[in-house]
Structures are given as structure tokens and as C-alpha cells.
Amino acid sequence: MPTTAHATASAFADASASDSALRRFLHGLPGVDAVGLEARAAALGTRSIKTTAKAYAIDLAISMIDLTTLEGADTPGKVRALGAKAVHPDPTDRTTPRTAAVCVYPDMVATAKEAVAGSGVKVASVATAFPAGRAALAVKLADVQDAVSAGADEIDMVIDRGAFLAGKYLKVYEEIRAVREACGERARLKVIFETGELSTYDNIRRASWIGMMAGADFIKTSTGKVGVNATPANTLLMLEAVRDFKQQTGVQIGVKPAGGIRTSKDAVKFLVLVNETAGSDWLDNHWFRFGASSLLNDLLMQRQKLATGRYSGPDYVTVD
Structure with a gap:
């Protein structure tokens, strides 16, 4: 897959x-x-949308989810089940x-690739000593190379x-550049900042x-492993950054x-934040993702309600 890494590096060579x-x-x-950011x-979070737009937004949000399992107890069976849910939520x-x-x-990349083969669902892999990132660069790059060799997209x-x-x-x-090169x-490449640990906007x-x-092809708020993760304010700030970067x-x-x-x-x-800040070009899963597996269950329940008029409840969707 072509990368913009060389073009961006050239643009900021002096910096x-x-x-x-x-x-x-x-x-x-x-x-x-x-104060203004928050x-x-x-204010954008108070926007309401009508039924037809809501149905569209729910389907769009489902298509943007990175369905995730990152636990020490992960098994091939759990990953295969996750892959099946990704293909047919x-x-x-x-x-x-x-x-x-x-x-x-x-x-677990190879197992995930088999589970979603032919579906168009991508396989993402965390790397670089996730979630702490406390390892030598050689170890981090080996982590990346293992995942890419196994077929990570x-x-x-x-x-x-x-x-x-x-x-x-x-x-x-320089570490991000090295990982970008390892991705080939x-x-x-999604770069996670762990915004809850960065202290300031x-x-x-x-x-x-x-x-x-x-x-980076993506910038990402957090690992999901700390107390403060994605918020509307920190996501808005990052959306402003990608908008300004594209303009420049x-x-x-x-x-x-x-x-x-x-x-x-x-x-x-x-999604309102995306549309009102970066614009409609980002309302696509090639440019915006949700790292939130439990979100899928609620989206499916709301989708069923719109289709049937009845609220099915959590027993009618698989629980991750």
C-alpha cells in the first residue's frame, strides 16, 4: 500500500x-x-439527528469500528469468534x-486473517511493546515485523x-519513522499517543x-488501557490537526x-465532530475509526429498534 511518509518527511525536513x-x-x-475547545x-455534542439520518449514522459507525480483543487470555477460538462477528455483526x-x-x-494475526479471509475486513495488530511502549527500538521493530509478516494490514x-x-x-x-519503514x-500505520498521559492539550x-x-496514516487517542481515553475534546483537537495538516x-x-x-x-x-471539524472527506472508514468493541453491541440494538420498532435488549446480540 503506498505511503505518504516520504512526501511528508520531505515537506518537514528542516523542522x-x-x-x-x-x-x-x-x-x-x-x-x-x-475553554474554547471544550x-x-x-456544543457539537448537543446536535440531534432525525430518524433517517440516524439509521445512516448507525450503519456508518458500525463500518468504522476496529473490533478489538487485547487480553492476555485471548485464545484462537476467541479471535475466530471476533472475526466472525466482524464479518457478520x-x-x-x-x-x-x-x-x-x-x-x-x-x-493472533494469522488466526484473525483466516477468520476474515475474503470479507474485506482488515486485520490490525498492536505493536511496539503495547500498551506501555517501554522496550528497546530493536524489540519494537521486531514486534512490528512479526505482525506484518503474519499478514497484518x-x-x-x-x-x-x-x-x-x-x-x-x-x-x-525518529521512532515513528522507523516503524513506518518497518510497515513498508x-x-x-496508526500512531497512538495515550492522550490521558500527555497532560495538556x-x-x-x-x-x-x-x-x-x-x-502516520492515522493518529489515535489512546490504548484503552488507562483511565482517560478518547474524549470529544481531545478528538476534536486531533481532527483540527489533520484538517490543518491537509490544508498545509x-x-x-x-x-x-x-x-x-x-x-x-x-x-x-x-461523527458530528468529524463532519463539522474535518469535513465529509473523513466520514469514511478509510479515514475515521472507532476503537471501541463494546460500542458495536449498542449500535446493533439501536439498529434493530429502528428496523422493528422494538428494543431487543442485550440478550439479542452477542456480548464481547
Whole structure:
């Protein structure tokens, strides 16, 4: 799969030439008005949509889900079941869209590929010592190479938050570039910031630009493994970043909020954020994803209600 990494690296060659140059660039970005950001996110979250639009939004949200299992107790059987659900989320209604992807650990990639073969559902794999990211670069790259060799279509990497918070921006940039190279032409790269650990909105904006400059195909809020994950405000900030980056470079980057998005109402709020901030070009699963497996169950229940007029309840959908 073609990558924009070389084009973006060339565009920002001067800014990434040294630690000091990159620091000057990142600290020269406009400061984030936290009050204004949160107020806009809250205001957009009050938008309501009509029944026809709601049905469209539910199907769109289903098609944007990365159905995920990232537990130490994962088994081949659990991954195969997850793959079957991704392909046919509602076995009683084959008009239900497939999910965008299934996301697993590298050792489960081959099993996931078999489970979704021929369906168009992608297989994503976390890597780079997920979720902490505390490992030597050689170990992280081996993690990526294992996943890509097993057939992963997408890699979800975590940045070194310790290095970022210590101001070692160039180290973070170069690590993302190295992972981008390890993905080669075969896998798209999602870069996870763990926004709940970055402390400030200014840091989230800076991390977003590092990721985009280094060749990310997607920027992603979180691992889902910490207390604070995706929020409307931090996702809005990242959507502003990809919008501004495209205006400046012509390169489009995707966004993936992950963790804490559990209801159809939540999903619709995020879709409104996408449309009103980045624009309709991002209302497609090639450019926007939800990292929220439990969300699928509520979307399916709401979909059934719209179709039948009855609320089926959680016993009528499979529980992850």
C-alpha cells in the first residue's frame, strides 16, 4: 500500500533536522484555548439527528469500528469468534455492514486473517511493546515485523510517552519513522499517543504533528488501557490537526478515538465532530475509526429498534 511518509518527511525536513529545530517548530504551533475547545466539543455534542439520518449514522459507525480483543487470555477460538462477528455483526440481518477491522496482538494475526479471509475486513495488530511502549527500538521493530509478516494490514503503535514528556521530540519522531519503514508498503500505520498521559492539550497538538510529520496514516487517542481515553475534546483537537495538516501539505491523515465510547449516542456525537471539524472527506472508514468493541453491541440494538420498532435488549446480540 503506498505511503505518504516520504512526501511528508520531505515537506518537514528542516523542522525535523535536529532536536532544537523540531522543538522550535512544535512550540511555535498555536496554543490551545482549553475553554474554547471544550465548549465547542460540548456544543457539537448537543446536535440531534432525525430518524433517517440516524439509521445512516448507525450503519456508518458500525463500518468504522476496529473490533478489538487485547487480553492476555485471548485464545484462537476467541479471535475466530471476533472475526466472525466482524464479518457478520448481526447474523439475523445480512444487510448489517461489516466492521472496518479486527485488532489483535501480533501472535493472533494469522488466526484473525483466516477468520476474515475474503470479507474485506482488515486485520490490525498492536505493536511496539503495547500498551506501555517501554522496550528497546530493536524489540519494537521486531514486534512490528512479526505482525506484518503474519499478514497484518494495519499496525497500531504506541509512542514513547516518557521520551515525549521529557522533551525528546526527535527521538519520538525518529521512532515513528522507523516503524513506518518497518510497515513498508504492506501495512498502514496508526500512531497512538495515550492522550490521558500527555497532560495538556498543547501536548496532544504537538504529538499529533509529530505523528503526521513522521508518516502516520492515522493518529489515535489512546490504548484503552488507562483511565482517560478518547474524549470529544481531545478528538476534536486531533481532527483540527489533520484538517490543518491537509490544508498545509495536501496529505490526508485519519483519526481514531479509542476507549470509553460505548453507546450509539456517543458515536453520533463523534461523527458530528468529524463532519463539522474535518469535513465529509473523513466520514469514511478509510479515514475515521472507532476503537471501541463494546460500542458495536449498542449500535446493533439501536439498529434493530429502528428496523422493528422494538428494543431487543442485550440478550439479542452477542456480548464481547
